[in-house]
Amino acid sequence: MQWDIVIGLEIHVQLATQTKIFSGSSTAFGAEPNTQASAVDLAMPGTLPVPNEQAFRYAVMFGLATNAEIGRRSVFERKNYFYPDLPKGYQTTQLDKPIVGPGYVDIDLADGSSKRVRIHHAHLEEDAGKSLHEDYHGMTGIDLNRAGTPLIEVVTEPDMNSAEEAVAFAKKLHSLVTSLGICDGDMSQGSMRFDVNISLKPKGSDTLGTRTETKNLNSFRFMEQAIAHEVERQMDILEDGGSITQETRLYNGDRDESRSMRSKEEANDYRYFPCPDLLPVEIDDAFIEDARARLPELPDARRARFKEQYGLNDYDAGILSADAKLATFFEETVAHGKDAKLAANWIQGEFSARLNAEEKSVAESPITGAQLGDLVVRIADNTLSSSGAKKVFEALWTGENDNVDAIIEAKGLKQVSDTGALEAMVDEVLAGMPDQVAQYQGEEDPKKRKKMLGGFMGPLMKASKGQGNPKLFNEILVRKLGG
Amino acid sequence: MHNKSVAELSRELESGKMSSVELTQQFLDRLKSEDGKYNSFITVSDEQALAEARAADEMRAAGKATVWTGVPFAHKDIFCTSGVRTSCGSKMLDNFVPPYDATVTAKFKQAGAVCLGKTNMDEFAMGSSNESSFYGPVTNPWGLANGDKRVPGGSSGGSAAAVAARLVPAATGTDTGGSIRQPAALCGITGLKPTYGRVSRYGMIAFASSLDQGGPMARTAEDAALMLNVMAGHDPKDSTCIDRDVPDYTATLNEPLKGLKIGLPKEYFSDQLSPAMEEQVRNAIREYEKLGATVKEVSLPNAKLAIAAYYVIAPAEASANLSRFDGARYGYRCEQPKDLMDMYTRTRAEGFGNEVKRRILVGTYALSAGYFDAYYLKAQKVRRLIQQDFINAFKEVDILMSPVTPSPAFIQGEKTTDPVSMYLEDVFTIAINLAGIPAMSVPAGFVDGLPVGLQMIGDYFSEARLLNAAHQFQQVTDWHQREPK
Numbered sequence: 029m030q031w032d033i034v035i036g037l038e039i040h041v042q043l044a045t046q047t048k049i050f051s052g053s054s055t056a057f058g059a060e061p062n063t064q065a066s067a068v069d070l071a072m073p074g075t076l077p078v079p080n081e082q083a084f085r086y087a088v089m090f091g092l093a094t095n096a097e098i099g100r101r102s103v104f105e106r107k108n109y110f111y112p113d114l115p116k117g118y119q120t121t122q123l124d125k126p127i128v129g130p131g132y133v134d135i136d137l138a139d140g141s142s143k144r145v146r147i148h149h150a151h152l153e154e155d156a157g158k159s160l161h162e163d164y165h166g167m168t169g170i171d172l173n174r175a176g177t178p179l180i181e182v183v184t185e186p187d188m189n190s191a192e193e194a195v196a197f198a199k200k201l202h203s204l205v206t207s208l209g210i211c212d213g214d215m216s217q218g219s220m221r222f223d224v225n226i227s228l229k230p231k232g233s234d235t236l237g238t239r240t241e242t243k244n245l246n247s248f249r250f251m252e253q254a255i256a257h258e259v260e261r262q263m264d265i266l267e268d269g270g271s272i273t274q275e276t277r278l279y280n281g282d283r284d285e286s287r288s289m290r291s292k293e294e295a296n297d298y299r300y301f302p303c304p305d306l307l308p309v310e311i312d313d314a315f316i317e318d319a320r321a322r323l324p325e326l327p328d329a330r331r332a333r334f335k336e337q338y339g340l341n342d343y344d345a346g347i348l349s350a351d352a353k354l355a356t357f358f359e360e361t362v363a364h365g366k367d368a369k370l371a372a373n374w375i376q377g378e379f380s381a382r383l384n385a386e387e388k389s390v391a392e393s394p395i396t397g398a399q400l401g402d403l404v405v406r407i408a409d410n411t412l413s414s415s416g417a418k419k420v421f422e423a424l425w426t427g428e429n430d431n432v433d434a435i436i437e438a439k440g441l442k443q444v445s446d447t448g449a450l451e452a453m454v455d456e457v458l459a460g461m462p463d464q465v466a467q468y469q470g471e472e473d474p475k476k477r478k479k480m481l482g483g484f485m486g487p488l489m490k491a492s493k494g495q496g497n498p499k500l501f502n503e504i505l506v507r508k509l510g511g
Numbered sequence: 512m513h514n515k516s517v518a519e520l521s522r523e524l525e526s527g528k529m530s531s532v533e534l535t536q537q538f539l540d541r542l543k544s545e546d547g548k549y550n551s552f553i554t555v556s557d558e559q560a561l562a563e564a565r566a567a568d569e570m571r572a573a574g575k576a577t578v579w580t581g582v583p584f585a586h587k588d589i590f591c592t593s594g595v596r597t598s599c600g601s602k603m604l605d606n607f608v609p610p611y612d613a614t615v616t617a618k619f620k621q622a623g624a625v626c627l628g629k630t631n632m633d634e635f636a637m638g639s640s641n642e643s644s645f646y647g648p649v650t651n652p653w654g655l656a657n658g659d660k661r662v663p664g665g666s667s668g669g670s671a672a673a674v675a676a677r678l679v680p681a682a683t684g685t686d687t688g689g690s691i692r693q694p695a696a697l698c699g700i701t702g703l704k705p706t707y708g709r710v711s712r713y714g715m716i717a718f719a720s721s722l723d724q725g726g727p728m729a730r731t732a733e734d735a736a737l738m739l740n741v742m743a744g745h746d747p748k749d750s751t752c753i754d755r756d757v758p759d760y761t762a763t764l765n766e767p768l769k770g771l772k773i774g775l776p777k778e779y780f781s782d783q784l785s786p787a788m789e790e791q792v793r794n795a796i797r798e799y800e801k802l803g804a805t806v807k808e809v810s811l812p813n814a815k816l817a818i819a820a821y822y823v824i825a826p827a828e829a830s831a832n833l834s835r836f837d838g839a840r841y842g843y844r845c846e847q848p849k850d851l852m853d854m855y856t857r858t859r860a861e862g863f864g865n866e867v868k869r870r871i872l873v874g875t876y877a878l879s880a881g882y883f884d885a886y887y888l889k890a891q892k893v894r895r896l897i898q899q900d901f902i903n904a905f906k907e908v909d910i911l912m913s914p915v916t917p918s919p920a921f922i923q924g925e926k927t928t929d930p931v932s933m934y935l936e937d938v939f940t941i942a943i944n945l946a947g948i949p950a951m952s953v954p955a956g957f958v959d960g961l962p963v964g965l966q967m968i969g970d971y972f973s974e975a976r977l978l979n980a981a982h983q984f985q986q987v988t989d990w991h992q993r994e995p996k
Contacts, residue, residue, distance in 0.1 A: 067611055071835040073604065073842075074591045074613055074714040076749050106831045108878070110855055117834020168851075170839065299878035301887055304721035304828050306750055 029267065030231035033259055034239075035194045036186035038223040039201060040179050041211045042155065043086045049154050049178035050077030050120065057217045061160075061171035069176045071115035076305050079104075083178040084309065086210035087127045087152050088319040090180055093204055093326055094147055096131025100311050102152070104303040109296050112170050113157035121153035121181075123300050125308070128180070133204070134328075135196040136346065145197050146185040155179050174218075186225065186236070191255035195248050198222060199350065203327045207352040214389065221246050226258045228266060237262075238272040242279050242286065250281035257284055330355055338368035347376060353390040357397045364401025367408045374400060378421055395424045402432035410497055416441035443497040447504070453491045454504045457484060468509055481505060513541055513677040514994070517582055517734040520680060524571065524581045531571070531581025535564035535625050538583045542627060542678045548655065551663075551673040553588045553646045555628035556595045563625045570623045578737055580623030585682040587670050588629035589636055590616050590725070591714040599716045600632040600644040600666075603836045603843045603862035613714025614746045615683060615725050622741050630682055631669030634864045635833065636690055636718040639936040641668025642927055643866040651698055651920045652676040652995035653961050661920040661961070664694030664936075670728045671698035675995060681729040681738055685715060687722045688821055689915075689940030692952035695728055696915035696964020699954045701981060701991055702728045703735050706972050707947035708753035710739075711746030717832040719825035720751075722944040730991055732953070732981035736760035739974060755972065763975045764982040769803030771980065774908030778814045779939050779966075783917045791956030791963040792914045795984070799912070802983055809907060811900040816893045817942035818934060823877045823890035824945070830874030836862060869930065898946040905970040910980055913939050915952045915964035939966060949974050953981045954990035962990070 048055055051068035068075045091098045103125040106118040128150035136142050155177040160169035182201065188194045202220060206213035213219055227239035242258055245251045257279065262272055274292040279285075302308075325333070327349050334345035334355075348358045354375070361371040379400065383393060403420055406412045412420060416436070422428075423435045436442050444450060458465055461484065468480045481502070488501050512534065515523065523529055539557050546552050560583070567581035591597045591609040593616070598604045612620065619626065633643040640662035641649040651663040652675045663672040667684030671694035674682055684691040686704035695702030703726045710725045717723060727738030740761065745754040773796065780789060800806060838844035838858030845861055848854035863871070877886035904911060916936060926933045943950045948971055955965035965984075969977045985991050 070840055072609065072611070072840075073597070073599065073607065073716040073835070074609070074712075075611075076713050076751075078748060078750050108831055108834060110834065110837060112837075112839050112851065115835060115840065116831075117837060118831050297880045299831075299875065299880075299883075301827060301831070301878055301883070304719075304751075305717075 031228045031263060031266070032231050032233070033189050034186045034227045034229060034236060035188040035190075035255065036225040037182075037184045037188070037194060037197065038225070039182040039198070040155075040221040041090075041182060041201075041205050042219045043083050043178040043180060043210055044212050045080055045082045045086065045178055047080060048176035049080050049083050049152065051176055053176065055177050057214075059173055061169065061173060063173065065157075065172035065175060069115065069172055071117075077120060077303075079306060079309065080178060083152060084127065084311070085315075085319050085322070086178075086208075087150065087180050088311065088316060089208050089210055089323060090150060090205065091128035091131060092316070092320055092323060093208055094128070094131035094133055094150075096147060096150070097129030098311055098316055099125055099127045099129055101125060101308050102127040102311070103308045104152075104306045105300045106303050108299045111156070112168060113159045113172070113175065115157065115172060115175055119154060119156065120303055120306070122151035126151035127309075127311070133197065133200055135193065135200050137196060138192065143187075143193065145187045145193075148183045148185050150180045150182040153179050153181060186227075191252045191259075194224065194255055195252050198248055198251060200327070203350040203352070207324060207327050207330070209324065209352070215246050218246060222251050224251060224255060224258070226255060226262065227272070228259065228262050238274050240272065240274065241276045243276055243289065245279060245281075247281070250279065253281060253284060254279040254286070257286060261286070324352075338362060338372075340368060340372055344372045344376065348372060351390065357390050357393070360397025361401040361404065364398045365404030365408070367404055370404050370408055371401065374404060378418065382425060394427055395421075399424050399430065399432060406432055406436060410445055410499070411436060411442055413443050413498055415494070416443065440493075440495065442495065444492055444495045445497045445500055447500065450492070450496055450500050451504055453488060453496065454501065454508055457487045457491055458508060461487070465509065481509075512537055515680065516731050517584070517680045517729060517737050518578075518731075520582050521578045525576070531564040531567040531625060532561060534581065535560050535583050535627070538627060538679065545676060545678060546673075549650050549652060549672045549676055549678075550647050551631055551649050551669040551676065551678060552585070552628045553598055553600070553631050553644075553669070554596050556592075556626065559595055560625050560627045563620070567623045567625055577622045579619065579741060581625060583625045583627050583679055584619070585627050585630050585670065585673055585679045586616060586619075587632055587667050587683050587685060589632060589685050589716045590683060591716070592616050592626065592629065595629065597629065597716070598645070599636070600634040600646060601863065601867070602645045605645065605843065607842050609714070611714060614711035614748060615742050616714060618741050624741070627679060630667070630673055633666035633668065633690075634867050635716070635829070636666040636685055636687055636723075637829070637866050637870055638665040639689065639693055639933050640921075640923070640926065641665040641694070642923060643864055645864060648923055650923070653697075653699060653920060656996040657960070660923045662697065662923055664697035664916075664920065666690040666694075667702075667728060668694045671695055671700055671702070674698070674700045674728055674730060677994065681727065681734050683725060683738070683742070684728040685723055685725045686944065687718050687724075687825060688944050689937040691726050691728060692915050692940050692950060692964065692966060693936060695952040696966075697920040697962065699962030699990065699993060699995070700728060700730050701732050701735050701951065701953055701985075702726065703739065703951045703974065703977065704943065704949060705739065705743065705974055706949045707944075708751055709949070709972065709974065710742045711744070711749045711752045713746055713748040713752075717828075719828040720832060721828060722821075722825055724944070732951075732978050732985055733761065733764060735951075736764060736978045736982070739978070743974075758975050760975050760978050763979045766979050767803065768799065768980060768983050771799070771802075771804035771910065772908040773799055773804050773806045774809035774904055774911045775806060776811045776814065776904070776911055776913055777808050778811050779913035783935070783938060784914055785918050785958070787958040788914055788916075788918060788963055791958060792912075792965055795955035795965045795988075796912055798984060798987060799980070802987065807908065809904045809911065811897070811904060811942065813893065813896040813900050814942045817897055817945055818938060820890040820893040820897070821937075821941045821945060822873065822934060823886045824894065826870040826874030827877045827887050828874070830871045830878065833863075833867065833871055838862075866930075894945045897942050901942075901946045901948055901968075901970075909969075909976065910973075911968040913966045913968070915939060915966040919958050919961035919963060943968055947971070949977060951977045951981055953984060954993070955988075956990055957993075962993075
């Protein structure tokens with residue numbers, strides 16, 4: 029049987045506020061356990077929450093950027109359950125009256141089409157702490173540094189029909205929140221976490237099948253794998269005549285396995301009710317207009333501008349505009365390097381490959397856009413060959429030296445572009461290879477001739493100690509060998 | 512000295528006739544010799560008290576004294592006190608020493624007041640008789656002469672008994688459904704529950720967040736005004752605490768009452784009220800007429816629903832507020848937990864008393880899927896109706912007057928097996944918390960040698976008016992000066 033895949037996402041986005049949503053503790057990642065947990069975060073008796081205005085501002089900015097209605101009166105509720113990393117015994121979250129109402133995001137697909145994914149709502153809530161099960165000899169350690177970090181949970185409609193679409197949406201959302209500056213986007217630190225709701229239905233059917241929820245996926249790759257895995261699992265069950273159990277599942281990306289965490293019957297009764305310690309928050313026009321005025325250029329607008337301003341093609345503009353930090357890096361490179369196309373190629377090529385290889389983000393790059401721009405200048409003006417450029421890049425990356433021209437000088441990478449000197453070298457090399465010259469000149473097929481030309485380049489580069497401009501060598505060769 | 516009011520003690524200190532250290536020592540000595548009869552304190556913090564007294568004497572020497580500088584008082588053991596155990600009357604917090612002060616605590620410290628210790632209370636402020644305390648019941652100083660051990664009321668029963676017994680001139684209390692006014696009435700002292708949001712709740716251990724309010728308990732309205740001057744005001748740490756100017760509550764105490772319009776809610780003079788109590792309350796109201804007030808009957812048609820609504824809303828909030836007592840971070844933890852669930856269940860089974868468990872169960876039930884609309888939402892609707900009743904009444908009159916309790920202090924143990932009869936103790940006080948308005952209990956006579964309280968209910972933020980009315984009454988009566996034998 030043919031199946032339609034139906035996917036909805038719930039995405040937890042950590043907001044990049046300086047302090048927590050209901051206390052003045054820092055939200056910085058990586059501190060010693062429990063050093064960023066105040067009396068409020070520890071839920072000490074008598075302590076009370078005070079809302080962080082910046083979290084509301086960020087949520088409203090998100091709403092404006094996703095074409096959403098803003099909840100003019102949002103209410104915090106208590107979601108009650110016991111867990112050691114949930115200090116109050118309830119999570120303060122929003123339910124019926126979220127800060128961001130229905131909206132949408134348009135995603136671009138590989139075939140060039142675009143698709144609208146509707147957002148049901150996005151609400152503000154506090155993150156829980158962390159339970160640490162290792163290193164405590166059968167006991168559990170609790171780190172409450174993360175407890176109270178502000179989150180928005182974005183809930184989509186079940187509008188996606190493939191892993192590709194879900195990942196495209198996730199990447200678009202990542203691009204949006206990092207461009208807005210409301211999330212650092214660092215998925216390795218849990219800044220964005222995805223829950224995926226998946227169901228299958230017979231192709232063309234209007235009735236949705238029973239869904240499962242796979243929780244806490246923290247990379248695009250795991251998300252893609254988890255969807256593929258779950259679709260296959262459900263398909264196997266359905267094609268064997270079985271039925272899907274509504275349940276929450278955990279996916280292990282390292283093993284490509286999933287297991288049931290709890291079924292619908294085991295689900296908690298969270299006993300939501302409005303938090304009496306927090307008054308309803310009224311958002312007025314002035315607050316919304318202030319948030320609107322703070323909106324930076326968003327990815328779609330930036331993409332259009334990159335095409336217009338730098339003459340990039342749609343593909344390059346799309347890649348370079350999606351990530352705010354990468355876009356900024358690109359513009360810094362162009363500001364110094366002038367040649368936008370060359371800058372784009374280097375950023376998508378050598379630079380991105382190196383970041384990926386070392387699992388670094390753009391922010392962690394050891395080289396600056398200005399340095400890469402200087403490198404681009406020296407490629408464009410023929411000072412560097414492509415192999416020389418790679419050597420300069422390497423030296424910049426490893427921190428051997430931070431100045432492009434100094435590296436070229438020190439390593440003797442400057443190309444020889446003096447035509448007279450190059451001609452003399454060509455004459456000398458050709459004189460030493462009479463058989464090959466004769467063979468070349470006897471060949472009729474232009475393709476084969478072109479290939480044979482390459483045979484002279486090796487000795488020429490050797491003769492010039494690698495510094496001869498290969499483009500010029502080529503021109504001279506063709507001329508001297510008679511076409 | 513122990514019979515003097517806060518205002519009088521302040522003048523003694525100001526005159527230089529005695530130091531705060533001497534005064535504090537006298538009160539501490541008396542507290543230790545007398546409190547065995549009442550059990551009104553959970554913790555006496557002598558060392559901190561004497562240190563505060565020395566600091567107060569220095570403050571005075573430096574010319575920086577306030578009215579409160581050097582004056583002894585006590586906190587209900589629900590207000591967090593940095594470095595001094597704060598138990599909330601529970602085994603759960605028997606070992607809990609907070610590293611921070613409640614805002615109310617900090618304000619009294621700033622004023623230079625000397626806290627002698629922490630007063631007994633019903634566990635987590637849940638009770639009307641002070642019998643649910645982990646530290647044992649408090650005995651009302653009234654009735655002891657006849658050999659009767661009567662309840663002081665609750666939940667601020669320790670504060671009320673301590674003030675009535677002259678162990679301290681004043682003490683803080685909290686009132687969620689009557690927990691300041693009812694013990695004040697049963698112990699013959701003056702108590703005020705302010706408007707919700709007038710006094711910060713930060714550091715005041717939560718029972719029912721939308722109802723809890725701290726307030727003064729003293730022998731005179733003037734002392735209550737002096738306390739409220741310290742306690743009231745905006746606190747950025749409590750988002751339900753209202754940012755509104757705080758008047759000097761003593762400035763208007765002497766305003767004449769001529770023309771004051773008093774309303775008597777007919778629902779509060781029902782057959783639940785004993786005839787002897789009613790007579791005392793009506794006598795008090797006649798005093799007000801002599802002072803120039805006019806009296807008319809008004810109606811609070813939804814008041815009869817208050818207890819039912821309250822016993823949904825308050826336990827619902829409490830069920831969540833008390834979830835943090837899980838044995839993980841502070842307070843009681845059961846011995847040798849097998850696993851997480853065992854730690855939770857035994858910690859809470861062993862750490863909480865029966866009344867607290869009863870309310871957690873009721874509240875959890877009311878919030879459960881399938882019951883939420885019928886209980887919690889319905890109760891919130893009733894709450895708005897009750898609030899509207901009061902708003903309507905205050906279109907006609909300035910102050911409402913009623914009894915505080917249906918009957919005077921009862922014998923310990925009399926109602927402990929019948930929770931509903933205990934809950935009915937608060938039949939005249941609970942609606943006020945649901946509406947969020949201020950109300951006072953003022954000593955207004957005796958029945959069988961036991962004090963009777965007059966309840967005065969005001970519109971939002973009318974504390975100054977209530978204190979003025981109470982003070983004027985206390986100028987022409989001496990019920991508040993009577994001392995238990």
